[in-house]
Amino acid sequence: MSLLIKGGRVVDPMSGTDEILDIFIRGEKILKIGKGITFSAKKIIDATDSIVIPGLIDMHTHLRDPGREDEETIRSGTLAAARGGFTTICCMPNTSPVIDDISLVRYILRKAEKEGVVEVLPIASISKNEDGETLSEMGKLRREGAVSFSDDGKWVRNAHLMRRALEYVKMLNLPLISHCENEDLSKNGVINEGIFSTILGLPGIPKEAEEVAVFRDICLTRLANSSLHIAHISTVSSLNLVREARKRGIKVSCEVTPHHFTLSEELVRSFDTNTKINPPLRGKDDVKALREGLKDGSIEVIATDHAPHTPEEKELDYALAPFGIIGLETALGLVIKELVKPEILTLSQGIAKLTVNPARILNLDRGRIREEGLANLAIFNLNEEWEVKKEDFLSLSKNSPFVGWSLPGKVKWTIFKGKVAYRS
C-alpha cells in the first residue's frame, strides 16, 4: 500500500524540520520526504494548511484490559489514542490480573496486534502483583516486550525493594517509572489539601505525600546509580526536587499530564467527580510552576495518565468515585491551547514532549519522521477549533472535565505503519 501526504507543514522536533514537504509512504515505512514528490500512490492525503507530526507517544495510559473491559479495551483505547494523534501508547500494568508475568505481556501484545489500531507497548510491574514485596521477573518481562516497569497506582513503599529494583533494572538499560505517593499521608484524601479541602470539608491529600516520595526515590536512584522517571508530577516542590537532582547529574526525568498544567483546584467546588484525580488538581502556583518546568526543560514529557471509568463508577459521591479521567483525545488540543498558543512552548517543543522525549527515555526508535522510519504520523489543523463532546469520544469511558471545551489542534488523520488509524 502506498500513501502520499502532500503539502503539509512537516514539524519533526528530532531533526528540527519545519517546512512544507511531501511524504511518500510504502508499506509500513516512509520511503521519501521531499518537495514536490511525484511518485504515484494508491492514496493521496492533501495536507495543505495542516501540520504533519510524528505520531504521538503516550508513556502513561491505562487500558483496562484484562479485567475491566467495561471501562476500556485494548481496541477502544487504541481508537481513542488514534483520535488524539497517538500512534504508540504504553499501558500501565495495574490491570486485573497485574501485568507481572510474561504470559500477560504476550496477551497484550497479541491482542493489540490483532485488534488495536495503533501500537501498544506494555509496562510491566516492579513487584509481583504490585505487592511491593517481591521483584517481578523484569529480565524475562523485558525480553518478552515490556518497555519499562512501574507499580503505578501505588508507590513502592518498601525502600529496600525500590532500591534493589532500581539497581536490577540497570542491566536492562531502562528507567523505572514511579508513582510517588506516600499513602500514609494521602490516605482517605480526595482533593488537594488546602483552602478548598477546608471550605468543602473534604479530606485532603497534602502535597508532601507526593514530595516525600519523590525525594526518597531520587535518593535511591542516586544510591543505585540508576535511572528514574517520575509519573504525573504535580507540585512546585516536586519539580524543584527534580531540578536539583538533575543539576547534580542524577538520572531522573518526569512527566506532567495536560490536566495538571491546565486545571487548578478551584474546579473541585463543583463536586464534579471528573475533577477527582490522583494526584489531585493543585493550586494555581503549582500549575504555573509546571508550565515553567516544561519551558525550561526540567519536565521532558507530557503524558496523559488516561484513566477510563464507567459512568456508574463516576456517578457516585465524591468520596466513593474512583480517581481518574480520560485524556488521550484531548491531549494535543490542550498542548496547543495552553502551551503553544500562549507561547510558553514553541510548536516543536510542545510536540517534542510527546514524541522525541518519551522515545528517548524508553530507548524506542519512535517519535521522529525520517526516511526508512516507520510511517507513524498525525496530521492536524493548528487553528481549527473543535468542541469536546461526550458522544464523540472513541474511548468507552467519557469521564473528562473538558467536555464542552473548545480546543484547537483538531486531528484530521492518524497514520500507523502506513495505514489510516483515524480519520476525522
Add this chain to the structure above:
Amino acid sequence: MSFERKDLLGIEDLRSEEIYFILDTAKSLRQILDRPIKKVPTLRGKTVANLFFEPSTRTRISFELAAKRLNADVVSFSYSTSSISKGESLLDTVKNIMAMRVDCFVLRHPVPGTPHFLAKNLPVSVINAGDGSHEHPTQALIDLYTIREKKGKLEGLEVVIIGDIAHSRVARSDIWALNKLGAKVRVCGPPTLIPPQIEKIGVKVFYSVEEAIKGVDVVMMLRVQEERQNRCFFPSLHEYREFFSLNEARLNLAKPEAIIMHPGPVNRGVELPAVLADGKKSVILDQVTNGIAVRMAVLYLLLGRKK
C-alpha cells in the same frame, strides 16, 4: 622468598612473593597425595583445632585431611549459632581449647574480622577458613594453584567471576590474589549482587555474561543462594539462570581452551548445568584435590618449620 607470618587471615595483605612461596610449597607437597601411603611426619605431635561456626562439610574435611596427611592431630568443633547467642564469649571458648594445648586454630565464622580478633589475642596460629563475606584465603590460593597448573602462569590471563559477588568471600579473596599476580579480573552478575565501588579494587564490572565472558581464559562460577531472592536481589532462580548461568553458547564466547572453576558446592542446573560441571573444561574436582595440597602447605608453613 618466604612466609614468616603467624597467621593466614586474608590475601589482601599478602605480598606476591609470599603467595608464590605458598604455591610452590603446595606443589612439592602435592605429590604426597598420589602415593600409596599418603602421609609424611612433618607435623607429628602438633594439634590443629577446626572451629566451624558455619555449616561446612567440604572445607572442614579438606583441612582435616590436610592436617592428617602431615601427621598432625585434629579436633573439630562445630558450633551452632545458638551457643554463641547463649552469651558464650568466643575468646573464652577458644582460651578453654587453648588450655588443652592446641597449636593452631582453623576458624570459619559468619562475621568478618573474627579470625583477626582471635589472631590478635592468641599466641598460636589462626587460619581463616572464611569470615562472613570478607575473605577465604585458602580457597583463593587453591584457585591460583589450579590456574597455574592448567595454564602455566597467571600474569596476563583474563579471568571472569560470575555470580553473587556482593556476598562472596571467595570473590574478594580471588580478586586480591589474581590482581597481585598480574591477572586481569572481570566480575559479572545482576547489578543488585555487585558490591558498590568494586571497580576501585581493580575489576571490570559487567551486567551481561555475553559481554563479560568474551575471550577469557578462566570462567569462575559462584553459587547463588535461594535466600537472596527473599531479600529482593533477584526475582527468581528461573530468571537468574536465564541471564547468568553458564551454558554452551556463552562458554563459546570464551577462549577455546578456557577452564571452568567453581569453589563449590555447585547448584547444578542453576549457575552451572551438569554437562558443563562434569565436562572436559571443568577443573572443579582438581580444585578439590589441590585444596588438600594447598592447605597442607599453609599448615606446614605456619607450624612445621623451626622458628
